């Protein structure tokens with residue numbers, strides 16, 4: 511098979527927690543089907559906060575040299591990207607959000623195309639985990655990755671996640687395999703169109719500053 515590498519980005523500080531178990535279940539389906547799989551434990555990485563300086567949008571890449579260099583490379587080399595996070599205060603963990611913020615260049619210049627992905631969210635029963643999974647999939651889409659679905663888990667203590675939720679995680683793995691086989695390409699929906707329109711307006715209005723972004727879209731023939 512052409513698709514060979516799948517990477518899971520884990521936002522939980524618990525290495526053997528519920529999100530980790532769910533992520534392993536998804537990745538196991540892929541490794542059973544010939545993928546090389548890897549998990550990036552964000553909590554064990556040195557990742558500085560985004561400083562909002564805009565260097566990545568103006569010059570092309572972040573000036574900070576930390577573990578994000580290696581993580582970006584791993585993602586670029588992967589064909590499948592899974593984002594997994596427990597719900598913390600109704601949203602993703604700080605580790606996951608810090609990582610997402612540092613991926614800003616991909617959000618403005620979606621170059622992670624030709625890849626499939628999905629998201630995993632675990633919670634303890636308070637809030638709307640589907641909204642969080644939907645958010646993570648929207649992030650993947652912003653980077654150019656096609657999300658095929660999500661899996662939700664329930665648990666409080668580490669590793670408590672139930673069999674039925676692990677099955678859902680396995681199902682996400684199978685959906686990814688099917689998407690690859692069928693060459694799944696969803697239509698851009700209204701929300702996606704609106705976000706793209708807003709992003710292009712921002713880049714166009716600030717093109718004298720957001721030079722790397724502007725050149726990217728100009729080269730594509732999208733901006734003049």
Ligand SMILES: Cc1cc2nc3c(=O)[nH]c(=O)nc-3n(C[C@H](O)[C@H](O)[C@H](O)COP(=O)(O)O)c2cc1C
Pocket residue numbers: 522523524526527528529530595596597598599600601632633634635636637664665666667668669
């Ligand atoms: C700081 C913090 C905030 C949390 N906020 C929520 C929450 O808003 N809703 C919820 O259902 N569970 C919440 N939880 C519980 C975790 O989502 C739950 O324990 C989950 O199973 C942890 O997954 P993990 O084992 O992958 O770390 C929170 C836990 C912590 C430590």
